[in-house]
Amino acid sequence: MENLEKAEDYYDKFSRFYDILSPDWYYRKPREFAVRVMELEEGQNILNLPVGTGQNFEYFQQYLKGSGKIVGVDLSGGMLQKARQKINANKWNNISLFKDDATKINEDWVRDHLGEGVKFDAILCDLGLSGFPEWRNVIDNLLPLLRPGGRFVIMDWYIEQPGLRAEFIKWIGGGEVDRPLYQYLAERVEDFQLNDSFKGGDVFVAWGDKVKRL
Ligand SMILES: C[S@@+](CC[C@H](N)C(=O)[O-])C[C@H]1O[C@@H](n2cnc3c(N)ncnc32)[C@H](O)[C@@H]1O
Incomplete structure (x- = not known):
């Protein structure tokens, strides 16, 4: 709990500078790619966790064109305030x-906040799982929120042997860059795919579909 409060406080402060320190152009290629592989269609229902300052919104809207529903969740009120300004x-x-x-985001949460029977067509976790506690549980809780065959996409860092760049990323964004995020996803989805060509091979986009019987 204490750690969560620390994280909230940290990101509330960071929110004031987030779009300057982590500007749109810096992640444009992997973001564009991550949203492309979500294969969004007009009218679809999607979850972005963590939503941060809403840097993905413009990419989502290229496909949704203002239709459907984008649900964004974040721990930090400051980050959400910036996202609200964009909206x-x-x-x-x-x-x-x-x-x-x-x-906390699981089937009960969706029922209580969005309604009975609501499912997502796609979920995007970008630059979040590398910083979340219990990240494996987060992935496990999120997969059942997809409709059968719905798509799960991760965009994040993976540096097997962290060096100076990793220290900088941890300092600036609080993320652990050596977590085996996509390796874990690969075991839990169908048709797993990976593109780890971004930022000199240090940033990846991984995706796969919810197993139909889940
Ligand atoms: C590096 S930012 C990424 C934001 C956004 N996805 C993006 O790509 O710009 C990390 C975000 O994770 C959020 N965060 C950190 N811990 C969290 C938690 N336990 N639950 C939900 N959000 C959290 C922070 O508030 C912050 O907005």
């Missing part, structure tokens, strides 16, 4: 934001 500036009305801890 208001663009007059988007298909986005709902929730302040919560990633480890």
Whole structure:
């Protein structure tokens, strides 16, 4: 709990500078790619966890064109405030934001916050799992939230032998870059795929589909 409060406090402060220190152009290629492999269609229902300052919104809207529903969850009220500013500036009305801890997002949470029987067509976890506690549980809790065959996408860092760059990323964003995120995903989805060509091989996009019988 104490760690969660520390994280919230840290990201609330970071939120003021996030779009400057982590500008859109820096992750444009992997973000574009991650959203492309979500294979979104108009009217679909998607979850972005953590939503941060909403840097993905413009990419999602290229496919959704203001239709469907984008659900964004983040621990930090400061980050969500920045996301809300983007929503208001663009007059988007298909986005709902929730302040919560990633480890709480499960089927009960969806029923209580979004309604009985709601399922997502796609889920994007970008630059989040590398910083979440209990990241394996987060993936396990999220997969059942997809409709059968729905798509799970991760965009994050993976550096097997962390060096100076890893220290910098940890310092700036609080992420652990050596977590085997995509290796874990590979065991839990169908048709797992990986593109680890971003940022000199240090940033990857991995995706796969919810196993039909889940
Ligand atoms: C590096 S930012 C990534 C934000 C966004 N996905 C992006 O790519 O710009 C990490 C985000 O994770 C959020 N976060 C950290 N711990 C969290 C937790 N336990 N539950 C939900 N969000 C959390 C932070 O508030 C922050 O917005």
